[in-house]
Each structure stands twice: as C-alpha cells, then as structure tokens.
Amino acid sequence: MPKQFSEDFKRQAVDLYETTEGATLDSIASDLGIGKSTLSLWLQKYRTTPPPNRDSRAATDLVETGEVAALLAENRALKNEKAKLETERDILRQAAKYFAGEMNW
Secondary structure, eight states: OOOOOOHHHHHHHHHHHHHSTTOOHHHHHHHHTOOHHHHHHHHHHHOOOOOOOTTOOSOTTOOOOHHHHHHHHHHHHHHHHHHHHHHHHHHHHHHHHHHHHHTOO
C-alpha cells in the first residue's frame, strides 16, 4: 500500500523545492524520502508563483567591491539554506507526530 502524505506535507515539500536555490527534484525528493515522480506531481498540483526578487537594490548607485559582492552572495546562500532547514525541520516534526500517533495501539 502506498504511503499517504498530508496536504500540508505536500505543500511544504513544494515550498522547500521552490525556495531552495539550485534545488533539483532528485535532491529534494531524496532529502524527504519520496520519489522524484511523486514530487513532480506535487509540483504540478501545488506550484505557486515565484516569490519576488528580494535581492533588488534600491540604491543603484552603490559601487560594490568584490568583497562586498561575495558577502552579499554568501548572505543570500545562508538565508536560502536557513529557509530550507526550517522547512525540513517542520516537515520532520509533523512526521514524528504522525508516526507517534501510529504507535498508539
């Protein structure tokens, strides 16, 4: 019998894929323990519009040195990683609650 996943889990998996920079179907699916085709189906069903570009700069006259640009890139990467980890944590918490409920005979 195939596993049943809640709608919330599916939506969070899609959100994780959409918010993770450089994410692939394979990497996210393997992280969550689901099949690539399953995640692909969820993406077709639950995909949202892409988030607005948060990295646009209001002050276009700022001259960035190589070091500042590198720090900005690192900051973006860390924010993306944080969002991914928070989503994974929430998914794992829900899974733990679900399986804890399954153990009550």
